[in-house]
Amino acid sequence: MAASNPPVAKAIYVCDQVVPNVARQTIDLLGVFNAFRLPTGQSVPYTLARMCVFVQMEDGLGDAELQVFVVSAATGQVIFHSPIHRVRFPNRLTVVSANIRLVNCPFPTAGEYWVELYCDGQIMGDRVVHVLV
Amino acid sequence: MATNQPTDDENPQIIGVEPVYFFDGTAIVPPVGTMPPPRPAGMERKPLPPGTIPGWEFVELDGAAVIPPPGTKPPPRPPGKERRVSSQDAGQVAVLITLIESALETIHAALAEIKQIQSKAG
Numbered sequence: 587m588a589a590s591n592p593p594v595a596k597a598i599y600v601c602d603q604v605v606p607n608v609a610r611q612t613i614d615l616l617g618v619f620n621a622f623r624l625p626t627g628q629s630v631p632y633t634l635a636r637m638c639v640f641v642q643m644e645d646g647l648g649d650a651e652l653q654v655f656v657v658s659a660a661t662g663q664v665i666f667h668s669p670i671h672r673v674r675f676p677n678r679l680t681v682v683s684a685n686i687r688l689v690n691c692p693f694p695t696a697g698e699y700w701v702e703l704y705c706d707g708q709i710m711g712d713r714v715v716h717v718l719v
Numbered sequence: 720m721a722t723n724q725p726t727d728d729e730n731p732q733i734i735g736v737e738p739v740y741f742f743d744g745t746a747i748v749p750p751v752g753t754m755p756p757p758r759p760a761g762m763e764r765k766p767l768p769p770g771t772i773p774g775w776e777f778v779e780l781d782g783a784a785v786i787p788p789p790g791t792k793p794p795p796r797p798p799g800k801e802r803r804v805s806s807q808d809a810g811q812v813a814v815l816i817t818l819i820e821s822a823l824e825t826i827h828a829a830l831a832e833i834k835q836i837q838s839k840a841g
Contacts, residue, residue: 682738685739704755
């Protein structure tokens with residue numbers, strides 16, 4: 587079921603790791619990046635072991651489905667995507683944060699990719715990630 | 720001891736109590752040629768020119784908090800970017816609305832009474 591009011595993404599980050607700091611009740615983003623270079627000796631196609639897409643949303647109401655698509659800027663085609671994840675907005679003032687962690691992310695070529703975040707099938711925002719060789 | 724002054728490495732006043740979801744999953748590779756959902760107007764992307772090096776800048780901005788003169792307002796927000804009052808303020812507003820509505824009812828009742836007296840006198 588789609589959210590009765592669509593949420594708005596206030597911030598989207600692509601990073602290595604998102605760590606909940608339980609003691610301080612905060613969330614720590616580690617290794618925020620918009621490009622990565624292949625390790626020495628590696629070539630494309632390259633599989634990035636882990637990638638996190640962190641988003642903060644508000645103005646939503648009800649249940650919503652989140653999904654990340656990674657799109658090749660050169661072809662406009664989806665290279666890989668996440669499973670669909672469900673989040674709940676108790677009211678429109680609540681800021682809901684989500685970390686979508688993906689493992690084994692295949693990048694077929696070097697170049698530009700768009701990390702797109704969708705909510706209930708509508709794009710909320712995106713980040714550009716470059717794969718450098 | 721908690722103070723209003725953050726230390727070098729942490730701010731003891733920070734709290735983050737909103738809901739946070741952590742999702743884990745393996746990247747799913749769709750059939751070749753799969754396109755993403757269409758983007759709405761204004762959200763289109765075009766590839767950067769070939770050879771463009773991605774920009775990466777990190778700026779640390781330090782400075783003491785500046786206290787403006789009392790009554791200073793922020794720049795006006797464009798349409799669609801307005802902020803509503805927070806839930807706490809909304810509660811206070813609701814109380815004020817109740818008071819105003821109650822006062823209006825009293826005024827209406829008093830007006831009706833005045834009109835009744837006027838009609839009797841007339």
